Amino acid sequence: MKTGERWIAIAIAGLVLFAVGKAIFSGHPTKKDEEVPFYSTADEATAKAAADLYRGLSCRDCHAIWGVKNVMQLVPAPSLDGIGSLRDEAWLYRYFSAENPQAILPSRLKKQYQHPSYANLPESQRKLLARYFASMKVKDWYLEETRKAEQQKLTGVDSK
Numbered sequence: 001m002k003t004g005e006r007w008i009a010i011a012i013a014g015l016v017l018f019a020v021g022k023a024i025f026s027g028h029p030t031k032k033d034e035e036v037p038f039y040s041t042a043d044e045a046t047a048k049a050a051a052d053l054y055r056g057l058s059c060r061d062c063h064a065i066w067g068v069k070n071v072m073q074l075v076p077a078p079s080l081d082g083i084g085s086l087r088d089e090a091w092l093y094r095y096f097s098a099e100n101p102q103a104i105l106p107s108r109l110k111k112q113y114q115h116p117s118y119a120n121l122p123e124s125q126r127k128l129l130a131r132y133f134a135s136m137k138v139k140d141w142y143l144e145e146t147r148k149a150e151q152q153k154l155t156g157v158d159s160k
């Protein structure tokens with residue numbers, strides 16, 4: 001890519017992110033319009049260790065968390081904000097431990113974009129990821145929107 005094209009790509013990615021962020025955080029009028037619906041119940045040590053792991057394993061090349069992802073990556077993976085209200089810790093642990101995660105959650109994407117297996121990570125790290133993502137909750141008033149957005153990413157079909 002030429003430098004000019006690269007900046008255009010970055011600008012477009014920025015605009016897309018802005019639009020998505022806007023849709024997530026202020027899209028549909030609710031009585032709690034101003035409030036961010038996502039929160040974590042993890043203690044500080046868990047949150048910090050998990051965030052380091054998340055960064056180290058490049059999860060954010062594909063996923064968004066706290067509305068943020070790597071702008072150069074456009075894999076349509078589900079956002080992990082609020083995922084702990086959709087999946088419990090046992091499910092997450094099984095998913096992160098699976099040799100073939102697509103046997104648990106089928107993918108519509110090409111192999112290189114699919115969620116990788118983390119079966120080779122030490123058990124303590126798989127447990128930490130499961131505990132942390134189970135703690136990523138969404139407030140009740142935004143649960144349906146979060147579920148719809150997740151289904152849209154998983155199936156590619158917009159149900160709205």
Ligand code: HEC
Nearest residue numbers: 057058059062075077078107108109112113114115116150
């Ligand atoms: C190469 C891109 C990629 C990377 C890297 C990646 N994922 Fe995924 N992940 C996906 C995709 C795409 C899906 C949806 C299922 C599929 O298509 O395989 C998914 C699904 C998930 C799900 C289930 C979401 C749901 O809707 O139930 C969780 C949880 C998850 N990933 C967490 C992580 C964590 C934590 C990491 C880092 C340790 C990570 N992912 C790394 C692409 C990725």
